[in-house]
Amino acid sequence: MYNVEKYLQRCLDSVQNQTFADFQAICVDDGSSDKSGEIAEEYAARDKRFLVVHKKNGGQSDARNFGTELAKGEFVLYLDSDDFIHPQTLEILYQSAVDNNADMVVFKFDINARKQMEQMLRSGLDVSSFLPKSYNKKYDIKKIPYVVTNNVLRYATERGHALGRFTVKKCYPVLKMLRREIACAHKFITGIVIEDFPWWVDIMFARPRTVILDVPLYFYVPNVGSSLHTAKVMFIVECICTGLKQAYSVCSNFATKKEARRFNAEFLWPFIITIKRSAGIIENKKDIARIKNMFIEMRDLGILEKPVRMRAKKYKRRIEKFISE
DSSP states (O other), X not given: OOSOHHHHHHHHHHHHTOSOOOOOEEEEEESOSSSHHHHHHHHHHHOTXXXXXXXXXXXXXXXXXXXXXXXXXXXXXXXXXXXXXXXXXXXXXXXXXXXXXXXXXXXXXXXXXXXXXXXXXXXTOOOTTOOOGGGGOOOOGGGSOEEXXXXXXXXXXXXXXXXXXXXXXXXXXXXXEEEHHHXXXXXXXXXXXXXXXXXXXXXXXXXXXXXEEEEEEEEOOOOTTSHHHHSOHHHHHXXXXXXXXXXXHHHHHHOOHHHHHHHIIIIIHHHHHHHHHHHTTXXXXXXXXXXXXXXXXXXXXXXXXXXXXXXXXXXXXXXXXXXXX
16 A cells, blocks of 8 residues: 555455455555555454554565565455455455365456546546446356466466457456465565566466456556556666566576467567667667667577567567667
8 A cells, every 4th residue: 555545445345345254454554645554554443354564665566575474364365455356356266266276366357447437537537436337246156257277378468459268468466366375485576667577477487276267356446646657668668677587587497488489479579569669759868878778688688589479570670770770
């Protein structure tokens, strides 16, 4: 939690109202200067399942790592404090994990609710207490479509336009419930944004037995004040480079040739392309030189090798030209 007093009550209500009651809710106040910590303390005073810890601001990665170390449950689920979850979320995720002897359960966010909130925000409306109709939908767990896999990379992608009922799109930690031992073994890199990318690569190559559910249980609230939206372009580029180097190292050590090819296509090059496109809007000569040096370092490490798709091959030629200019 960091300065989210406007949205926090709805978030914590969605946790408190879960149909699965045996949980521990760890609320990490990451140095908030508003009333976020006080609001969470009110929940903890009324409900012993809530634990509030206050710490010096260290960013989202540090807060997640801090909270994970305090977890005592069999599984860990992350929740961003301006978002909220369906009342059956824990019930559905836990039952799916138990029924399939799984280490991880992956699910979806409600894209229609997100679009509705985006439209409300564009109209100047307040969405802090908004609950979509789908929030009250009753799910029959036995009727929720799913697949089970020991190789989640086969279904995962960073490419936004990729389709598929069981496609695991993006790297969002909040859409994955993990066995606690796995969560504790794979920490988030601190001090960066887009920290979910290298973290998700670590998780995928740990090869957890995974249930992928086709059900939208997470409600993502658009927030122009989030750390990603307010970060400067150059800082984002540096963070992506940090993530790319770690992710490439993990892939090099643990992936088969077939897996490495898919990883390059679905994760590595989409992020490399993001860096190249970001470079196009930077005018400061020193920053442009820094990006060139980043590409040179990645080239020397082998990260820019073997682009799979035509788009990636086109961007590799652009990067080579950019470096040589």
